[in-house]
Amino acid sequence: MTAPLLALGYGAYLVQAYARGVLYVYIHPIYVLPALVTGLILVALGAVGLAARRRAHDGPSWTATALLALPLALGFLLPPAPLGLASAAQRGLDLEPAASGEVVPVAGPPESFTIKDWINTFQADPEPMRHAGKPVRVTGFVVKDGRLPEGWFLVARFIVQCCAVDAQPIGLVVRPPAGASPAGGAWVAVDGVVDVAEVGGERRPIVGATTVAPTDPPAQPYLY
Amino acid sequence: MTGRLQDGVTIFLGVLIEAIPFLLLGVLVSQLLARVSRSERGFTWLPRGRLASLASMAGLGALFPVCECGNVPVARRLVTRGVPVAAAMVFLLSAPALNPVVALSTWAAFREEPSIVLYRLGFTFVIAVGVGLLLSLHPRPAALLNPRWTKAAAEDDGAHEGEGPVRRFARGALAEFVEMGAVLVVGAALAALVQTVVPRQALLGIGQGPVVSVAAMMLLAVALSVCSTVDAFVALAYAGTFTNGSLVAFLVFGPMIDIKAILLMLTIFSARAVALVALVVAEAVFLVGLGLNYFAG
Numbered sequence: 001m002t003a004p005l006l007a008l009g010y011g012a013y014l015v016q017a018y019a020r021g022v023l024y025v026y027i028h029p030i031y032v033l034p035a036l037v038t039g040l041i042l043v044a045l046g047a048v049g050l051a052a053r054r055r056a057h058d059g060p061s062w063t064a065t066a067l068l069a070l071p072l073a074l075g076f077l078l079p080p081a082p083l084g085l086a087s088a089a090q091r092g093l094d095l096e097p098a099a100s101g102e103v104v105p106v107a108g109p110p111e112s113f114t115i116k117d118w119i120n121t122f123q124a125d126p127e128p129m130r131h132a133g134k135p136v137r138v139t140g141f142v143v144k145d146g147r148l149p150e151g152w153f154l155v156a157r158f159i160v161q162c163c164a165v166d167a168q169p170i171g172l173v174v175r176p177p178a179g180a181s182p183a184g185g186a187w188v189a190v191d192g193v194v195d196v197a198e199v200g201g202e203r204r205p206i207v208g209a210t211t212v213a214p215t216d217p218p219a220q221p222y223l224y
Numbered sequence: 225m226t227g228r229l230q231d232g233v234t235i236f237l238g239v240l241i242e243a244i245p246f247l248l249l250g251v252l253v254s255q256l257l258a259r260v261s262r263s264e265r266g267f268t269w270l271p272r273g274r275l276a277s278l279a280s281m282a283g284l285g286a287l288f289p290v291c292e293c294g295n296v297p298v299a300r301r302l303v304t305r306g307v308p309v310a311a312a313m314v315f316l317l318s319a320p321a322l323n324p325v326v327a328l329s330t331w332a333a334f335r336e337e338p339s340i341v342l343y344r345l346g347f348t349f350v351i352a353v354g355v356g357l358l359l360s361l362h363p364r365p366a367a368l369l370n371p372r373w374t375k376a377a378a379e380d381d382g383a384h385e386g387e388g389p390v391r392r393f394a395r396g397a398l399a400e401f402v403e404m405g406a407v408l409v410v411g412a413a414l415a416a417l418v419q420t421v422v423p424r425q426a427l428l429g430i431g432q433g434p435v436v437s438v439a440a441m442m443l444l445a446v447a448l449s450v451c452s453t454v455d456a457f458v459a460l461a462y463a464g465t466f467t468n469g470s471l472v473a474f475l476v477f478g479p480m481i482d483i484k485a486i487l488l489m490l491t492i493f494s495a496r497a498v499a500l501v502a503l504v505v506a507e508a509v510f511l512v513g514l515g516l517n518y519f520a521g
Contacts, residue, residue, distance in 0.1 A: 003398040007401060007402070010244065014244075025238075027241050035244075041252075051391075052391040060399070060406070065402075065406075071236065071237060071412075074237065081234055083235070085227050087420070090419070162242060162457065165239050165242075165419060166448070166457070
């Protein structure tokens with residue numbers, strides 16, 4: 001009976017993760033629907049398998065059962081947590097991230113730009129002065145960095161192509177207003193304007209923040 | 225819980241949630257093949273000549289546009305249905321990369337450099353068929369298979385004749401899903417471990433050496449174990465810093481040989497056969513990467 005129960009377990013896990021909207025912590029949105037369909041098929045297979053009631057010797061090995069039970073336990077018992085500081089440090093955050101694909105100028109009002117949109121915008125037109133004064137309103141997590149002046153930080157997000165395994169961090173340099181010093185890893189909403197400053201030996205566009213407010217991680221924690 | 229452990233769990237579950245739909249798709253196709261091709265005639269439509277039949281197996285991937293996790297159950301079924309062992313290996317090596325979905329995603333990622341798409345498809349074909357030719361010289365192809373699996377497959381085919389088709393389908397699919405799923409769990413755990421422990425900057429420092437960059441990207445392909453349908457986007461992250469030869473090496477090598485693929489291959493083939501194939505493929509891809517760096521500018 002172990003195989004049908006495992007299938008039911010995986011099916012139930014995928015369906016509830018879909019219903020709670022937490023699949024975005026793990027995979028790119030285009031794979032969310034396939035994950036739900038997979039969950040439903042697994043539930044159906046498990047149900048048919050349970051009804052069939054074959055002899056006991058059909059079952060999988062103890063090793064296979066234990067291996068498959070492990071991620072189920074982790075998935076059901078631990079709260080889903082988007083990637084954070086540890087992965088950002090391991091993967092490395094560039095002060096000037098490389099272009100991913102062709103650089104397309106981003107349309108729309110700057111207030112609606114994500115961190116990724118800003119980085120594309122800065123790459124489409126590398127002269128920082130031409131961006132100075134544009135309003136910025138972005139959400140991300142705080143990364144402290146030794147290359148930045150005292151008290152400054154990067155507001156960062158991960159770019160995900162497929163799943164958490166390929167997540168690549170990107171970030172904007174933030175000069176916080178006096179008194180604001182959020183902890184590393186905290187999620188913040190940053191409001192301000194684009195300013196130009198010398199950082200890491202180069203003139204760069206940075207965010208001169210007027211407010212840095214603590215916030216919850218968004219339902220879709222990554223950018224795509 | 226520390227942040228690193230937490231991120232490791234997220235990556236581990238991420239790889240699994242991403243791969244399980246493809247695995248299940250492969251298992252369902254395999255079970256369909258098992259029911260449809262019960263007749264003795266089997267795969268008589270394969271061309272007669274050795275090279276022609278191997279080459280046509282490489283083209284079969286176009287019909288199964290899934291990643292390596294989905295192809296292994298299909299390949300297992302092909303072998304039990306009488307497809308030669310060497311031909312099944314050609315299918316396994318080529319199908320993850322030689323299919324329209326992967327061609328499209330690679331092209332989407334490298335629109336600026338379409339030659340990378342052609343190199344990827346061309347060299348995958350050549351290397352897969354080459355390995356197939358090599359294996360087809362083996363005097364006793366059965367020795368290339370995992371002995372435990374051949375025994376189980378033989379018992380499985382005869383048993384449970386009195387069962388209804390739906391139940392038999394479900395039972396077969398469940399058994400296969402659990403067996404392959406357990407292997408996938410190990411692969412996902414290893415990928416997550418490497419991802420949280422090895423700093424990526426350590427790899428990036430060596431991106432411009434024509435020799436060392438190829439080796440580094442091949443190691444990265446093994447370690448990351450990203451599905452072939454999206455690995456082009458991962459490679460893209462290194463496009464600025466790494467040589468073109470090393471990017472092609474990553475794109476050709478990753479779908480053939482990575483942690484997940486090796487573990488899954490071991491459920492069909494003997495450890496010696498898998499080691500031999502991994503070695504030959506690694507050498508061939510390495511030479512391709514070097515050749516591109518030195519001769520294709």
